[in-house]
Structures are given as structure tokens and as C-alpha cells.
Amino acid sequence: MSVSLWCEEVEDDQSQDQEQNAQLKAAWDPSVSGHRVIQRLLQMEERYMPSLLYVTLIQRDPERREELAKWALEVCCDCGCDETVFPLSVSLMDRFLSASLSTPVSLYCLAASCILIASKLTECDSVTADTLCAAAEYSFQSSNLREMERVILATLRWDTAAVTSQDFLPHFLATMEETWDSERELFSTLRRHSDTLAALCVCDSRFLGAPPSLVAAAALNCALRGLGNKGSTQLAFMGEALAELCQTDVAVLQCYSEMIEYALKQRLRSGLQQGPTEKEEEVENERPGTPTDMREIDF
Structure with missing residues (x-):
């Protein structure tokens, strides 16, 4: 007997707005909060801090990094991303630059790839690669975005669930x-x-x-x-x-x-x-x- 894992559920109202169908979030659960959870987050946050050398270098010349962060904020707002996507994407960008201490060919491709990873990690309906390319006025292609995504994940060893x-x-x-x-x-x-x-x-x-x-x-x-x-x-x-x-x-x-x-x-x-x-x-x-x-x- 063949078994199919394909989800064949159909919405009752096909005319319903797609955004309303996609934005389904679980309610706040009080059982996963409290001092025990805060203590666990405090223990984990040090693991995702950028290096002191990177912080020193950026604070000496912060214009480029702040420009990328503001662009990432604009993209997240325009795409209607969840509020957790933006800080996580900037955290991924800082950690990547802190680990490599080298600038990629396209910094906007780096920022867009971090947004893509953060959106996949925190949202049901993630931002598409074409949307990110359009936000950067097609200064890079989807293939470049995918390649940069693989480089980031390899550099961070797939440890992307940073504490923000x-x-x-x-x-x-x-x-x-x-x-x-x-x-x-x-x-x-x-x-x-x-x-x-x-x-x-x-x-x-x-x-x-x-x-x-x-x-x-x-x-x-x-x-x-x-x-x-x-x-x-x-x-x-x-x-x-x-x-x-x-x-x-x-x-x-x-x-x-x-x-x-x-x-x-x-x-x-x-x-x-x-x-x-x-x-x-x-x-x-x-x-x-x-x-x-x-x-x-x-x-």
C-alpha cells in the first residue's frame, strides 16, 4: 500500500487573503517563561557575541556596518518580516564578519543572505531570494545569494539560532x-x-x-x-x-x-x-x- 506524505488540505475560503493564511503564530505560552528560561538565555548569549577585535574595528569606522544594518531594517519592514528576523540577521552578519575578518565582494549580498537565513529560521513563509535581489536593485543574482548563504552557514557551522x-x-x-x-x-x-x-x-x-x-x-x-x-x-x-x-x-x-x-x-x-x-x-x-x-x- 502506497503512503503519501503530501499535504492535500484545502482552505475553505479560497478568496481569503494569502497573508492572513500564512501569518499563523502560536500563542504565548507562560510555561516556557520565567527565571529558568532567562538563566538559560543568559548562559547562551555569550556564545553568540562577536569578537572583541571585530567590535573594536567596527567602532573605529562604523559607517559601513550601520549602513548595512539600516538597509536590512528597511528590507525587513518592507517585506513584513517578523520582528525577530532583523536582529537575528544582523547578528549573523556580525558573527560571520567576526569569524572571517574579511569583506565579501558584495556586502549587500551578505546582508541579504543573512536576512534569508533568519527568515527561514523564524518564519513559516520566508522571504524569497527574488525579493531580496529586487530590494538590492539586482546588484547580485539569486545564484550569488545562494552561494553566499552556503558560505555563511559553513563559516558559522550551521549554528544560526543566536540569542538576540x-x-x-x-x-x-x-x-x-x-x-x-x-x-x-x-x-x-x-x-x-x-x-x-x-x-x-x-x-x-x-x-x-x-x-x-x-x-x-x-x-x-x-x-x-x-x-x-x-x-x-x-x-x-x-x-x-x-x-x-x-x-x-x-x-x-x-x-x-x-x-x-x-x-x-x-x-x-x-x-x-x-x-x-x-x-x-x-x-x-x-x-x-x-x-x-x-x-x-x-x-
């Missing part, structure tokens, strides 16, 4: 939600703001050598301060709890939170270059609120 700041955010938020009985809408807003600030840190080479857990905690702390609905005492208590979760000192967390606020202020000011001088000084003196969408920041 996006992996820590839902666990930090779940732990905070258990500690403080707050409205669900507040934590939904905090998640959007934290995602935006974490993406900002991925694009900024100043945060390249920071552990993902510290970046996630600082982004969440900065988002809490940006909302402005908590008192100083409560913010200090939340900062101490976040520092304990990522196993760092409160002063270090505060320092990185201020770095994120400064980076955010720089991005927001870049969109006000044609505005009045008095308005720029007013924006500089006040604490910036965190936007809810990455498109509100001029990356």
Missing part, C-alpha cells in the same frame, strides 16, 4: 507582569516601544559589544521612563528588578539606558534639521518619549 535582545524582551515583560499587577494595555505598549528601541540599538554600533540581555533590559527601562506614568521611586524599583534579571549592576543599566535615550534623541533631531532653532533647543532639553513604530524614527 528580542529573545529577552517577552520574558522580561512576563516577569514584570507577574511582579506588578498592571493593565495589559500598558505592557502591550511597553513591548512596542521596547522593540523599537532594541532595533535602534542593533543599528547603532555603539551597542555592538553589549550583551543582548543588557540591551533588552536598558530598552525596556528606557521605554518605562519614556511613558512618564510612573514615579521616580517606582522607576528605581523597576530598574533594580531589570538589573537583577539580566545580572548586571544598576549603574550599568542606567548608563546604557541613557545611551539609548541619547541615540534616540539624535535620531529624532535628524528629522528636525529644517525646523526653528528654538524648537530644536526645546527638544534637546526634554526627555524624548519612545515612539510606537520604528517608522517614526529616521534610521
